[in-house]
Amino acid sequence: QVQLVESGGGVVQPGRSLRLSCAASAFTFSSYGMHWVRQAPGKGLEWVAVISYDGSEIYYADSVKGRFTISRDNSKNTLYLQMNSLRADDTAVYYCASGYSYVVDWGQGTLVTVSS
């Protein structure tokens, strides 16, 4: 059974930083592209970023470009999202998800709340 377990969420003040992690298991992590997708409270899904299986291709949504950095460590089967200069509108549940052209599996999400 594929498992994607996010961690690192919490309450953070505007302008501060936070790093999310996603631990993957039960599939060949190094063969899959990975995404971060977020969902603000009561709102729809928003694609955030994608990284190819080997990290050679990375793309971001305009809303986070220049502030967020996606990365991966295939030796640790772990995906990361470094979030800097956080704003109130970054408040959301952040999901890590496997796949590239479409998402195959999703984690359960970690809540990030940006508030003073």
Next chain:
Amino acid sequence: QSALTQPASVSGSPGQSITISCTGTSSDVGSYNLVSWYQQHPGKAPKLMIHEVSKRPSGVSSRFSGSKSGNTASLTISGLQAEDEADYYCWSYAATSTSFYVFGTGTKVTVL
């Protein structure tokens, strides 16, 4: 890149068929056969229902089917069941200067 347009809500009685539309542009839905659909129950993570327009993953009921015409993709649920009540989102590869992927606005399906 604007979100793909979906109806806010669709409803049907048990056993009926419903169709959810997902309208994009020639830069996303119209240019690539990379539309996928996700089901999300309240408080849960989304689940892949259809990928690459019409392909159904193993384990997904054959009552779910997908199609595309021009800039609009569609998800049809036949033989509607109570468990199908959920939010549904389409997603497309876009590869524009402003976004690589784009979600739909989401549709709440209600089983009457």
